Amino acid sequence: MASMAGTSLSAAAASQRALGSSIHGTKLAHSTTPAVATPAQPLRIEAMKKIQGRVVCASSDKTIAVEVTRIAPHPKYLKRIKSAKKYHAHDEANECNVGDIVTLAKCKPMSKLKTFVVVERKVGRPRGERLPAPTLPPLESESEESAVAA
Template sequence: MSKQTKPAEAPAAEKVVKTVTGKVVSIKMQKTITVVVERYEPHPRYGKYIRRTTRLLAHDENSESREGDVVAIEECRPLSRRKNFRLVRIITRADRTAGAATP
């Protein structure tokens, strides 16, 4: 009987992490934010560019983002049923005076 050897395994390729940018629209959950990501894609028949939106749930460990912030989120392991992204950084802060009512 000859001894079977496994071929030398190549080093694992680095996993490409998907990073997207979007606007925070809801902070009503604990440690979770809702981010709207917009993209423009051509219509299949007419070619006109259409705005498409996707709502993603992202993990915000320290609850540091606010509604209206522009944030970068990256894909990670599933944290719950719908939450597969985590907050990387806040790109632009929302203007606090825009939502305030004047007496």
């Protein structure tokens, strides 16, 4: 009994498929629009990942280590938390130094860890290095006191 029910269902499904394919075939055969539209310009889909960070190590040949800092809210407490991650990137000309700000683009893996390439470089200063203090001209009161004293 179960085998008869299975065959009747499969026969009904086969006839349904045949009917559906003939209907779809008729629609495609009599349609006036082309099935594949050729665009005037080729589509350009760019799904490359780009990240920006600071160079923390440039001692290897053609490889730099970049630290990328992200700020995201904590899932429960919603406080903004900093998280940092290091990436290895390919620097063909060995032009990046520690402290530079670089933009990295995803590429095919060059080694086990190196899957980014340097796209853009901005000269920066190493972390911990301070700018020199600006020297200001003497105040008018100081210059008057020195003139009176002389």
